[in-house]
Amino acid sequence: MSTNRVMIAGSGGQGIILMGKLLAYVAMEEGKEVTFLPSYGAEMRGGTANCSVIISDRPISCPVVHKADIVVVMNQPSFEKFESAVEPGGSLFLNSTLIKDPVTRTDIEIYKVDANKLAEDAGIGRSANIVMLGAIVRQTGIVKIENVTKALKKEFSGKKVVYLDANLLAFQAWKTG
Amino acid sequence: MKAIYQSTVGEGLTLTDTSYCPGCGHGIIHKLVMESIAELGKLGETIGVSPIGCSVVAHEYMNVEMCEAAHGRAPAVATGIKRVHPNHIVFSYQGDGDLASIGMTEIVHAAMRGEKFTTFFVNNAIYGMTGGQMAPTTLLGQKSTTSIDGRKKEISGMPIRVSELLATIDGAVYVERVAVNTPANVRKAKQAIKRALDVQQRKLGFSFVEFLSSCPTNWGLTPVNALKWVGEHMIPYYPLGIFKQPEEEK
Amino acid sequence: MAERVLMKGNEAFAEAAIRGGCRFYVGYPITPQSEIPEFMSHELPKRGGTFIQAESELGTINMSYGIGCAGGNVFISSASPGIALMQEGFSFLCSAEVPLVAMNVSRSGAGIGGIQPGQCDYNQVTRGGGNGDYHIPVFAPSTMQDAVDIIYESFEIADRYRNPVMILADGMMGQMMEPVVLPEPKTLYKDEADIANYKPWALTGSKGKANRNRIKSYHAHPAELEQYIDYLYEKYMRMEKELQRAESYHTDDAEIVFVAYGSMARIVREVLEVLRKDGIKAGMIRPISLWPFPTAPFEALNPEVTKVVISAEMSKGQMIPDIRLALKDRIPVKLFSRTGGIIPSTEEIVAFVKTLRKELK
Ligand SMILES: Cc1ncc(C[n+]2csc(CCOP(=O)(O)OP(=O)(O)O)c2C)c(N)n1
Ligand code: SF4
Numbered sequence: 001m002s003t004n005r006v007m008i009a010g011s012g013g014q015g016i017i018l019m020g021k022l023l024a025y026v027a028m029e030e031g032k033e034v035t036f037l038p039s040y041g042a043e044m045r046g047g048t049a050n051c052s053v054i055i056s057d058r059p060i061s062c063p064v065v066h067k068a069d070i071v072v073v074m075n076q077p078s079f080e081k082f083e084s085a086v087e088p089g090g091s092l093f094l095n096s097t098l099i100k101d102p103v104t105r106t107d108i109e110i111y112k113v114d115a116n117k118l119a120e121d122a123g124i125g126r127s128a129n130i131v132m133l134g135a136i137v138r139q140t141g142i143v144k145i146e147n148v149t150k151a152l153k154k155e156f157s158g159k160k161v162v163y164l165d166a167n168l169l170a171f172q173a174w175k176t177g
Numbered sequence: 178m179k180a181i182y183q184s185t186v187g188e189g190l191t192l193t194d195t196s197y198c199p200g201c202g203h204g205i206i207h208k209l210v211m212e213s214i215a216e217l218g219k220l221g222e223t224i225g226v227s228p229i230g231c232s233v234v235a236h237e238y239m240n241v242e243m244c245e246a247a248h249g250r251a252p253a254v255a256t257g258i259k260r261v262h263p264n265h266i267v268f269s270y271q272g273d274g275d276l277a278s279i280g281m282t283e284i285v286h287a288a289m290r291g292e293k294f295t296t297f298f299v300n301n302a303i304y305g306m307t308g309g310q311m312a313p314t315t316l317l318g319q320k321s322t323t324s325i326d327g328r329k330k331e332i333s334g335m336p337i338r339v340s341e342l343l344a345t346i347d348g349a350v351y352v353e354r355v356a357v358n359t360p361a362n363v364r365k366a367k368q369a370i371k372r373a374l375d376v377q378q379r380k381l382g383f384s385f386v387e388f389l390s391s392c393p394t395n396w397g398l399t400p401v402n403a404l405k406w407v408g409e410h411m412i413p414y415y416p417l418g419i420f421k422q423p424e425e426e427k
Numbered sequence: 428m429a430e431r432v433l434m435k436g437n438e439a440f441a442e443a444a445i446r447g448g449c450r451f452y453v454g455y456p457i458t459p460q461s462e463i464p465e466f467m468s469h470e471l472p473k474r475g476g477t478f479i480q481a482e483s484e485l486g487t488i489n490m491s492y493g494i495g496c497a498g499g500n501v502f503i504s505s506a507s508p509g510i511a512l513m514q515e516g517f518s519f520l521c522s523a524e525v526p527l528v529a530m531n532v533s534r535s536g537a538g539i540g541g542i543q544p545g546q547c548d549y550n551q552v553t554r555g556g557g558n559g560d561y562h563i564p565v566f567a568p569s570t571m572q573d574a575v576d577i578i579y580e581s582f583e584i585a586d587r588y589r590n591p592v593m594i595l596a597d598g599m600m601g602q603m604m605e606p607v608v609l610p611e612p613k614t615l616y617k618d619e620a621d622i623a624n625y626k627p628w629a630l631t632g633s634k635g636k637a638n639r640n641r642i643k644s645y646h647a648h649p650a651e652l653e654q655y656i657d658y659l660y661e662k663y664m665r666m667e668k669e670l671q672r673a674e675s676y677h678t679d680d681a682e683i684v685f686v687a688y689g690s691m692a693r694i695v696r697e698v699l700e701v702l703r704k705d706g707i708k709a710g711m712i713r714p715i716s717l718w719p720f721p722t723a724p725f726e727a728l729n730p731e732v733t734k735v736v737i738s739a740e741m742s743k744g745q746m747i748p749d750i751r752l753a754l755k756d757r758i759p760v761k762l763f764s765r766t767g768g769i770i771p772s773t774e775e776i777v778a779f780v781k782t783l784r785k786e787l788k
Contacts, residue, residue, distance in 0.1 A: 021433075021604065028433050028606045036433075036604035041458055041542040061697035062690075063603045066772045229539055245539065248508070249483065279455070279483035310456040310465070311480060322461070323468040323480050333480070 002057060004142050005065045009050035009082050010074025010095070015129030018155075019072070020051035022133060026143040026151045027055040035063035048077060055142060070140060072132060073099065074115070093136055095128060111139060118173035124166035135174040189215035191240050196231075200400020202301060202390025203232050205357045206366070210297055211239050213370040214266060217378075223266040224258050226251040228280075230272035231305040239270075249280025252287035252296060259294045266377060267294035273314040274304040277339050281313075284343070291348030291382040295373045298339060298385065301392040302411060309395030313337045316410055321395075336414065340387045344420035350382030352421040356389035358407035362417070372422070381423055389415055431606040436596065437462035439571050439607050440504070440530055440578055445474055447579035448615035449502040449528070451494045453479045453487045455509060458542040459598035460532035463504040484509040488516030495525035496642045498622035498629030500582050500615055504530035506598075507548050508539060511556060517591055518557025522644040522659070524628075526585035528578070530594045532601035535741065535768040543768020544598035546689060547742035552593050553718040553749070560656055562663045564670050565593045565717040567688040571605040573715075579610050586615070586626070588666055595717065597741070599690045599770060666719065673721035674713045677703070681710030683780060684728060684758075686750050687739040688714050690770065695739050698776045707780065717749075725753035735787060739763045739776065 006023065010016045017038055024036040038051040052065035069090040073079040079099045086092050091109040097116035113135045115128035122131070130152070137148055152171060156164040189211025197203045214223050220241050227235040229248035236243035246254040251269035259267040276284050276298050284296065303321060304310040311321040311328055314336050318327040328336070340354045351373050355366035366388060373384035389411045391403035398406055434442065441463045444452070452471050454464035464480060471478045481487040487503050494501040505513065510531045520527055531552060535545025552565045564584065568574035578594055585592040616625035623631040633639035646652035677699060678684055687695040692713040702709040710733075712724045728736070736758050738746050744762045751760055763779050765771040 024604055025433050028431060034433070034606060037599065038602055040598070040602050060605075062694040062770070062773065063599065063605070064694075064770045064772070066774075233539070247539065274456070279485075281482065304456050307456040307458050307461050310461060313482070322465045323456070325469050 003060075004055045004070065004140075005068040005087075006053040006055070006070040006072070006136075006142070007050065007065050007068040007082060007085055008053070008072040008074075009048065009078035010129075011077070012049050014049070014074045015126070016049040016074065017051055019129045019133050020053050022148065022151055022155065023055070023136075023143065024053050026147045027053075029147060029151070030143060032056065033058060033060050035060045037063040037065075048081075050078065050082070070136060070142070072136060074128065074132065075099065076101065091140065093132060093139075095132065097128070111135060113174050115174075119170050122166055122169040122173050124163065124170055127163075127167050127170040130167050130170040131173045134171040138174065189220060189240055191238055193237050195238055196234060198392075198394045200391060200393040200403055201231070202357050202388065202392070203235075203299060205363060206297065206299055206388050206390060207232075207235060207238055209357075209363070209367045209370055210268070210270070211241075213367060213374060214241065216371075217266070217374065219266050222264070223268070224262065225267075226255045226258065226269040228269070228271040228275040229306075230275045232270060232272060232299065233306070235270050249275050249278070250283055251275070252280065252283040252292070255294045255296075256287055256290070256292050259292060263293070263380075266374060268297060269294065270297045271299065272305065273298070273300045273302065273312045273339075274307075277313045277337055284339075285346065288343050288346040288349040288383045288385070291350070293377055293380050293382060295377050295384040295386070297370070298387045299390045300339070300387055300411075300415065301390045302336070303392050303395045305392045305395055309392075314339070316414055319410075338415060340385065340415075340420050343385055346383075348383050349385060349421055350423055351376040351384035351419075352387075353385075353419045354387040354389065354415060354417050356407055356412060356417055358389065358391070358404045358412075365417075369419075376423060387415075389417075429608045431608055433604055433606050434571070435462060435604050436571055436574070436601045437532065438466045439575055439609075440532075440594075440596070440601070441466040441470065442609060443575040443578040444502040444528065444530075444582075445471060445476065446610055446612040447528075448500045448582040448613055450476045451479070451491070451499045451501040452476065453481050453490045453494070453501065453503050455481050455484050455487050455505065457484075457506045457509045459534060459544070459601045460504050460506050460530070462601070463530065463532070484512040485516070488513040488520075491527050492516060492520055492523070492525055495520065495527050496523070496630050498616075498626040498631060500526075500586070502528045502530070502582075504532065506531065506542075507533045507535075507545070507551070510548065511551060514551075514556035516557075517555060517563060518559050518561055519644050520591050521557075521561035521563065522559060523642050524589040524659075525591075525642065526582075526589050527591040528581045528585050528594070529591060530578070530596065533595060533597045535766060541768045542598065544600075544690060544770060545741050545766065545768060546597060546691065547745065547766065548595065549717065549740070549742055549745035552595055553720070560660060560663075562666065562718055563591050563593050564588075564666060564719070565595050566672070566715060567595045567717050568600070568715070569689050569692040569713060571600070571603075571607045574600060575607050575609065577715075579613075582615060584670070588662060589628070590662070590666070595689065597690050598768070668719075670716050671719045671721040671723065672715035673724050674715060675724045675727075676711045676713070677708075678710035678712060678724065678728065678733070680732060681708050682732065682734050683707065683709045683737060683784075684733050684735075685709065685711040685737045685739050686714065686746065687711060688717065688746075691739050691741060694771060694773060694776065697773045698780070701773060701777050702780060705777075707784070709780065717746075720749040720753060722753040725750070728754065728758060730757045733758055735783065736760045737763050737780070737783075741765055741770070
């Protein structure tokens with residue numbers, strides 16, 4: 001029996017919400033219970049966006065995440081805001097392209113992902129979020145890699161199919177912490 | 178050294194950073210309104226009413242006494258304030274959802290009564306604060322979150338031209354539409370504000386300035402392209418100019 | 428089992444309404460429910476329905492009154508200040524016996540308040556802000572599935588009693604995503620021509636009818652008005668009996684019983700687990716109908732066993748008068764409350780209970 005609480009934060013245009021939704025969708029497809037809760041309202045106008053995803057074997061009572069096992073921060077302001085939200089023993093995934101400050105906490109696992117750079121290398125600069133998604137999934141096994149690949153194929157279909165290959169590359173870009 | 182730009186911060190405007198998106202027209206219009214009142218030396222005798230919309234927080238930035246009003250009701254609230262302080266400058270500052278949709282009754286009746294305050298009307302052709310739904314001023318074909326294929330005349334009618342409408346009302350004494358998309362237009366906008374405030378101070382009746390403004394966030398455009406869009410799409414449908422002014426000034 | 432789909436609350440609410448028989452939707456943007464009109468603007472026309480963006484909530488409720496008079500099945504949605512603006516209309520619809528399903532995705536605070544989740548519309552929706560002796564059934568789902576199921580059913584409830592029905596959710600439920608199973612679409616009336624059969628009282632034109640229909644709220648003569656009010660009162664009493672709904676969790680042996688609805692009930696469910704693990708016997712009554720307030724689960728509580736009842740709300744004790752009435756003041760009631768759009772954490776409520784127990788001892 002397990003419950004994973006994930007918090008993802010970054011700026012408006014970084015695809016934060018898509019990352020969370022993909023994770024939630026794949027978890028549902030795997031038969032798990034899941035909730036997804038985005039931040040909303042004026043807060044977004046200031047340029048920050050965040051969402052939380054809970055994945056569990058059993059019904060989830062509250063979708064709000066105060067402390068998370070997995071925290072993903074995509075830019076400097078969200079790093080400052082959410083570094084403290086990692087549960088002791090939890091994992092912090094940070095976008096090292098944009099976050100230069102040292103991590104002060106010593107009671108958590110830290111994964112630095114050069115997400116924007118790896119996305120550029122994959123040929124799709126905007127997909128730093130997908131690079132990061134790859135990193136989380138590969139490192140934590142929170143959902144199955146092949147199921148995310150399936151979901152990506154669904155997400156990037158129709159008109160968006162031109163972006164599929166690059167996103168699949170981006171998803172595989174991060175190899176190891 | 179010669180100053181090429183004089184900040185009005187600390188006078189008409191407070192030192193607070195605004196919450197408006199980059200490229201939003203609200204900031205420019207706030208500055209023009211407050212500069213104009215400051216130049217009249219009337220900051221201490223001005224009372225403003227902010228709307229419900231992105232500029233609900235205008236009182237954080239405009240350095241005069243202000244209150245908030247329920248969505249659309251600012252002209253009724255300003256009416257009340259002006260009746261208590263007939264010698265003060267009183268204004269309402271409203272968006273197009275606030276004024277031209279839910280608050281159409283209040284604005285029309287304030288004009289009809291010839292209320293001696295000024296309304297600054299920010300027309301950005303969209304609901305900004307709530308995330309880009311169609312406004313009564315949204316242009317035909319313009320996409321919004323409640324008209325994802327573009328506004329259609331058969332379903333939603335034609336966009337409403339508020340200045341032209343108010344100009345038909347006797348009590349509205351000064352009505353002008355300006356735009357804040359180019360430096361030249363910004364200068365003209367300030368003159369319009371000054372004329373409207375002059376009409377108010379001479380107690381001639383209701384005065385109204387409409388600003389064509391940008392909402393890059395909900396239009397899905399960069400700030401620069403949003404300003405271009407004002408010129409290319411809004412001005413042709415919403416012509417600039419004075420629609421009503423006191424007889425002797427014609 | 429039917430397929431689970433992952434949907435945003437607001438979109439699931441709208442989809443459930445369409446499947447439940449909604450043919451018309453009227454709305455005005457307001458956070459945190461704007462995804463409902465947004466979804467309806469493109470989905471409803473595709474499914475043979477009509478979407479209208481009103482100029483205000485006043486426009487919304489009155490257009491809907493017109494749709495209802497004409498026999499159309501109509502769904503509206505808004506959030507707290509928008510619902511406040513509709514109160515005149517709700518009073519009018521009740522007095523004219525026109526059905527409607529309304530959804531309130533509520534936020535926090537009075538006046539314009541804030542846009543984050545709140546439950547401080549309790550009095551507004553259960554007491555009504557309009558004039559007159561009237562009542563509107565209010566259902567408060569706590570999961571997405573609850574919400575979908577009750578919205579789906581509401582059109583029939585509204586039509587059965589010829590009265591508006593309100594669904595009360597909050598910003599958290601409107602914004603979150605959760606898997607749901609959507610019910611099969613149902614048809615309440617086939618087409619425009621079928622309305623007169625389905626709702627013989629509706630305004631469809633007098634052609635072929637023995638008597639022309641009229642729908643009215645105005646009554647000039649006191650005796651006639653009193654008679655009409657008594658008739659409606661009898662209907663409200665029937666609704667009060669027939670529509671009470673609640674769920675009880677572990678209340679039989681509970682020393683502490685929470686009362687919580689909507690999002691708050693979700694959090695309390697987790698609180699119960701934590702407390703029970705710590706050896707504290709806690710239970711919960713979750714009112715599903717807020718009007719009529721469900722009295723049976725409160726009557727079942729034994730003061731020998733249950734020492735305290737906690738009203739857990741994102742408001743300032745608005746539910747307490749109803750709880751005290753239902754309990755007939757047999758057990759003391761305490762308030763746990765967070766407001767302003769803040770959703771309390773499990774830990775916070777657990778700590779509150781532990782302090783409270785010390786105080787009681
Ligand atoms: C009674 C009521 N209905 C709806 C709302 C939601 N609401 C907040 S701001 C707004 C409109 C904002 O648009 P606009 O007036 O054009 O101003 P902008 O944000 O674009 O500057 C709406 C509909 C509300 N606050 N109160
Ligand atoms: S949403 Fe539009 S109107 Fe509101 S602050 Fe941003 S740019 Fe300005």
